[in-house]
Amino acid sequence: MKLFSFLFTSTIGRKWLMGLTGLFLISFLLVHCSVNACIFFNDEGETFNMAAEFMGTNWIIRSMEFVLFGGLLLHIFQGLYLWKFNADARKKRYSVNAGSANSTWYSRSMGILGTLLLLFLVVHLKDFWLTSRFTDVITSGEKTLFQEMKEVFANPLPVVIYVLGCISLCYHLLHGFQSAFQTLGINHKSYTPIIQSTGRLFSIVVSLLFAAMPVAMHLDWIQ
Amino acid sequence: MSNSNMNLKLKVWRQQNANDTGHFEDYRVQASPDMSFLEMFDVLNEQLITEGKDPVAFDHDCREGICGMCSMVINGRPHGPKHGVTTCQLHMRSFSDGDTIVVEPWRSNAFPVIRDLSVNRSSFDRIIAAGGYVSVNTGNAVDANATLIPKEIADEAFEAATCIGCGACVSACKNASAMLFVGAKVTQLALLPQGRAEASKRVVAMVNQMDAEGFGACTNTGACSAECPKQIPLSVIATLNREYIKAKLKGY
Ligand code: HEM
Ligand code: SF4
Ligand code: FES
Numbered sequence: 001m002k003l004f005s006f007l008f009t010s011t012i013g014r015k016w017l018m019g020l021t022g023l024f025l026i027s028f029l030l031v032h033c034s035v036n037a038c039i040f041f042n043d044e045g046e047t048f049n050m051a052a053e054f055m056g057t058n059w060i061i062r063s064m065e066f067v068l069f070g071g072l073l074l075h076i077f078q079g080l081y082l083w084k085f086n087a088d089a090r091k092k093r094y095s096v097n098a099g100s101a102n103s104t105w106y107s108r109s110m111g112i113l114g115t116l117l118l119l120f121l122v123v124h125l126k127d128f129w130l131t132s133r134f135t136d137v138i139t140s141g142e143k144t145l146f147q148e149m150k151e152v153f154a155n156p157l158p159v160v161i162y163v164l165g166c167i168s169l170c171y172h173l174l175h176g177f178q179s180a181f182q183t184l185g186i187n188h189k190s191y192t193p194i195i196q197s198t199g200r201l202f203s204i205v206v207s208l209l210f211a212a213m214p215v216a217m218h219l220d221w222i223q
Numbered sequence: 224m225s226n227s228n229m230n231l232k233l234k235v236w237r238q239q240n241a242n243d244t245g246h247f248e249d250y251r252v253q254a255s256p257d258m259s260f261l262e263m264f265d266v267l268n269e270q271l272i273t274e275g276k277d278p279v280a281f282d283h284d285c286r287e288g289i290c291g292m293c294s295m296v297i298n299g300r301p302h303g304p305k306h307g308v309t310t311c312q313l314h315m316r317s318f319s320d321g322d323t324i325v326v327e328p329w330r331s332n333a334f335p336v337i338r339d340l341s342v343n344r345s346s347f348d349r350i351i352a353a354g355g356y357v358s359v360n361t362g363n364a365v366d367a368n369a370t371l372i373p374k375e376i377a378d379e380a381f382e383a384a385t386c387i388g389c390g391a392c393v394s395a396c397k398n399a400s401a402m403l404f405v406g407a408k409v410t411q412l413a414l415l416p417q418g419r420a421e422a423s424k425r426v427v428a429m430v431n432q433m434d435a436e437g438f439g440a441c442t443n444t445g446a447c448s449a450e451c452p453k454q455i456p457l458s459v460i461a462t463l464n465r466e467y468i469k470a471k472l473k474g475y
Contacts, residue, residue, distance in 0.1 A: 011402075089332055098299030107444040108397050108444055175443070175444075179442070182443045182457065183443065187460075
């Protein structure tokens with residue numbers, strides 16, 4: 001254990017944990033987004049319900065859920081810690097700031113963007129995860145997860161919250177995706193530009209797809 | 224030389240010592256576009272001395288961009304608005320007649336203000352003292368081809384070695400992180416055979432000292448490299464991260 005204590009004690013160690021958990025969360029997003037995108041088959045949720053049922057019952061996937069929550073908690077804990085730690089490293093602040101001359105606003109706002117994501121996640125987990133895992137609404141066959149989605153997104157408020165969540169996600173990842181590789185020590189003349197454009201593409205496509213789901217359901221584009 | 228044809232308004236940070244809270248003072252100065260930023264400050268100081276006032280304390284030495292002493296945050300940017308130059312190499316022609324220029328010191332807990340614009344950067348010295356060297360005498364320069372080092376590697380090491388330790392990276396970073404500086408030093412030594420032998424021990428010692436000095440953690444915004452007068456690339460931070468984890472996993 002002592003061998004790995006640096007992941008919680010040194011700045012670079014903490015960053016390594018951020019990068020590793022960040023990339024892990026990205027891999028989860030890829031799966032999550034693919035499964036959910038099944039609603040776009042527009043087949044009354046048949047394909048989606050099948051995929052969701054597999055995800056909800058397969059024991060390998062179910063055990064990954066613990067790893068996922070562990071990773072998410074580590075990422076949040078470490079992220080909030082570093083946010084505070086870094087802000088404290090400059091007690092006396094500048095009176096003129098010219099941050100936009102040397103960096104993007106979203107790279108400087110990872111703490112805020114992450115916190116918005118966290119708030120969104122609380123709402124999101126309450127909407128679907130609690131219902132599907134801790135009540136028997138879905139398992140009893142009372143309604144399918146697809147019907148649950150249709151119900152939630154019939155209201156405009158959740159739709160707005162979800163779209164805002166997706167915007168935060170997009171900017172968090174626009175910086176985070178490539179940043180994680182840099183943190184893990186991967187920076188290379190030819191590969192880094194590829195990582196950067198993949199990151200931009202990933203952030204935009206995944207966020208757009210996620211945002212399209214509540215919107216499409218609300219507008220009844222998806223039946 | 225100096226036909227003074229620029230009228231400038233300066234807002235300069237004045238602070239008696241590390242414990243003083245400090246404040247901005249307004250000054251008016253006439254400068255020529257051919258002057259360097261520091262020469263413009265010399266004019267200001269002569270003016271203040273003639274008026275019987277305290278001159279502004281600021282650091283400088285070589286005035287040709289190699290010592291790293293000059294340290295001013297000019298309108299929110301370390302070393303001013305130009306890329307790849309130090310404050311001493313910045314010319315007044317980068318500004319316009321009638322401009323108001325705000326000048327502050329490097330701000331970071333690890334760089335306490337000594338007086339006015341002069342800050343104590345001995346935290347950098349202590350990081351170097353922790354391991355930024357080769358501990359045995361490597362002797363005189365040997366025959367050029369006795370130790371083969373590919374040109375690209377030599378270039379990369381040299382690029383990292385151009386860091387002048389000015390601290391603009393810390394000053395520009397929203398986290399006051401010193402990782403560009405430490406990355407440059409670690410990279411420069413890790414790439415060459417003379418430094419490689421102690422690479423693991425060195426990186427852990429330097430990072431421990433960096434953390435002990437109270438610098439923040441890098442979030443890869445890239446502000447440091449964008450403001451660095453020697454344009455040290457961000458890749459040195461990736462190298463630092465890589466060297467550090469390798470050393471840690473080896474048990475250093
Ligand atoms: C699905 C959700 C999330 C994903 C995919 C994600 C992904 C990432 C990635 C890839 C990074 C870059 C890591 C690096 O630079 O090494 C990052 C950084 C960060 N994340 Fe997240 N994140 C998520 C949720 C959150 C949440 C909920 C928070 C809550 C506070 C958060 C806070 C942060 C902070 C503060 C950073 C910057 C830390 C630093 O660079 O030192 N993230 N995230
Ligand atoms: S990395 Fe650049 S900004 Fe930082 S100390 Fe070296 S020369 Fe100055
Ligand atoms: S005074 Fe030496 S670098 Fe500016």
